[in-house]
Amino acid sequence: MNNYNEIKDIWNQQGTSEMPDVPAQLQNKIAKFNQLVNNAHLITIAVLSLTLVFILVGYFLLFKQHNTISVLAISSMAIALIVRIGMEWGSYRKKQRLDVLSDTVLFANDLSKYYQWRMKMHGLPTWFTVILYVIGVGLLFTQFKIHLSGFWFKFFFIEFWVIALALFYFIRKWIKNELKALSELVETYQGIAM
Amino acid sequence: METNTVEFNQIYKENHQNVYRLALSYVAGNESMAEELTQEVFVKVWQNLDRFRGDAKASTWIYRITVNTCLMHLRKLKKENVNISQEISEDITEEASDEKEAKLTWLRACIKSLDEIGKLLMTLVLEEVPQKEIAEITGISNENVRVKVHRTKGKIFKCMTLKAKQHNNN
The missing domain is CATH 1.10.1740.10 (RNA polymerase sigma factor, region 2, helix turn helix motif)
Known part of the structure; x- marks a missing residue:
């Protein structure tokens, strides 16, 4: 088969249905597009911010022993969350700046840069925030040891390590998959942009 | 509004x-x-x-x-x-109810096998978007679009011929 018209005929067999009215589902999507709640980055930012507020409020209102170690612990956790919020905000802003009306080459180039940036974020910065947060929680445990009974301390201590190891395993796996997917995307977009 | x-x-x-x-x-x-x-x-x-x-x-x-x-x-x-x-099944002959539909399925499979820009160029060409407009859409020069479209068509012809042969052999 080397006749373009033959290919064109095959293509043209595709149904040409009646011009539809704008479906309700699309109208709903359009109505919602301005709502911040539709953006995954902003949802993450909201969740992380709430966690930060709970931690700080909990510490200053409920936790009575404000010594150096507990301050260090809370600071580590707060810094980890703030850095993560900053990363999400950066992603949100960069994504907002992608101009869907650009030509394909330019757009593919921008997408490639955006995903390269995401790859960087999934490297050291992500591990930095996770480790800092875990250090914070670990430091808090030294305080729990003082204020909790032996049984409850052991219970929370074991629980902490189980969660930390599970978190480490799943985050590592997730980052590995994410980096692989992003790397393939960057390669594809760079192929177009060249 | x-x-x-x-x-x-x-x-x-x-x-x-x-x-x-x-x-x-x-x-x-x-x-x-x-x-x-x-x-x-x-x-x-x-x-x-x-x-x-x-x-x-x-x-x-x-x-x-x-x-x-x-x-x-x-x-x-x-x-x-x-x-x-x-x-999309590779053994498309069994799924398609008639030959026309089978050929459309082949064509889609062949377009799918192209690289991203090839897929998009081929579809725009089949939709009869003029070459100059394709250049404006993609940001690829007119001459480059011509070359790429020519190569892409070649790949599609080759792929469709292969599908037809497979179909005839079955």
Whole structure:
């Protein structure tokens, strides 16, 4: 088969249905597009911010022993969350700046840069925030040891390590998959942009 | 707001079919994915409606949005770990109810086998978008579009011949 018209005929067999009215589902999507709640980055930012507020409020209102170690612990956790919020905000802003009306080459180039940036974020910065947060929680445990009974301390201590190891395993796996997917995307977009 | 709605409805009616067909070929005939992509395109059209106004080549803009939305969709496919090739059977002869339908399925499979820019160029060509407009949509020079389209057509011919041979052998 080397006749373009033959290919064109095959293509043209595709149904040409009646011009539809704008479906309700699309109208709903359009109505919602301005709502911040539709953006995954902003949802993450909201969740992380709430966690930060709970931690700080909990510490200053409920936790009575404000010594150096507990301050260090809370600071580590707060810094980890703030850095993560900053990363999400950066992603949100960069994504907002992608101009869907650009030509394909330019757009593919921008997408490639955006995903390269995401790859960087999934490297050291992500591990930095996770480790800092875990250090914070670990430091808090030294305080729990003082204020909790032996049984409850052991219970929370074991629980902490189980969660930390599970978190480490799943985050590592997730980052590995994410980096692989992003790397393939960057390669594809760079192929177009060249 | 009312003017926007009227204008949008007009754009939707005039371009829905083209956008849907382009999306459909990009996702190898998966209708639900194509419908999702089409809706995403029109949400973006709505968002950028003010930038359309007074532009004589609304079709170029809409195709740009469609092509770019298709490219962005790759991320979603990877995230959901969807392999489009799973959506389309290699042994297509058994599935198609008649020869015409079988050939359309071959064509979609062949387009699917192209690289991303090849897929998009071939679909735009099949939708009879003029070469100059394709150059404007993609940002590739006119001459380069001509060369790429020529090569892409060659790949499609080769692929379709192979599918026809396989079909005849079965």
